[in-house]
Amino acid sequence: MALTIIISKSSVSKQMEGLFNVTLNLLCKDMLGTPSVLTTVIDQNFSVRFRPGIDSIPDKKTELQNTMQKYINNYKIEQQYFNHPQLDTVVANIQANLIG
Numbered sequence: 001m002a003l004t005i006i007i008s009k010s011s012v013s014k015q016m017e018g019l020f021n022v023t024l025n026l027l028c029k030d031m032l033g034t035p036s037v038l039t040t041v042i043d044q045n046f047s048v049r050f051r052p053g054i055d056s057i058p059d060k061k062t063e064l065q066n067t068m069q070k071y072i073n074n075y076k077i078e079q080q081y082f083n084h085p086q087l088d089t090v091v092a093n094i095q096a097n098l099i100g
Contacts, residue, residue, distance in 0.1 A: 003028045003029065003030050003041070003072065003075075004028065004029040004030075004038065005026070005027070005028050005072070006026075006027040006028075006029075007024055007025070007026060007027075007068075008024065008025045008027070009023075009024060009025075010023040010024055010025045010045050011023045015049070018051055018052065018053075018054075019049060019050075019051055020049070020050045020051075020052070021047050021048075021049055021050070022047065022048055022049075022050050022060065023045050023046065023047040024045070024046055024047075024064055024068075025043070025044070025045050025046075026042055026043075026044050026045075026046060026068045026071065026072075027040065027042065027043050028040070028041050028042035028043075028072060028075065029041065030075075030079075041075055042071055042072070042075055044071060046064055046067050046068055048060045048063050048064055
């Protein structure tokens with residue numbers, strides 16, 4: 001399952017002298033439904049604190065990337081369970097056995 005991933009700058013805000021909060025947005029889209037439609041599945045902001053002269057930009061990039069990747073990996077795992085045939089069987093069995 002290949003996701004369409006878009007990263008954008010959201011904001012940089014000064015928290016106090018020498019401390020900034022940098023926020024990026026992660027937008028992921030996946031083909032869902034019948035017929036398949038490109039649907040937003042993750043739209044999440046991620047922030048790190050940045051201290052110029054103390055923190056390195058590559059370290060903050062790695063921190064943000066690792067956190068975003070965890071969100072993407074969790075979504076993929078969730079989809080594996082959601083699309084599992086046994087879950088479809090459970091839903092069909094419950095539907096067939098409910099009395100209305």
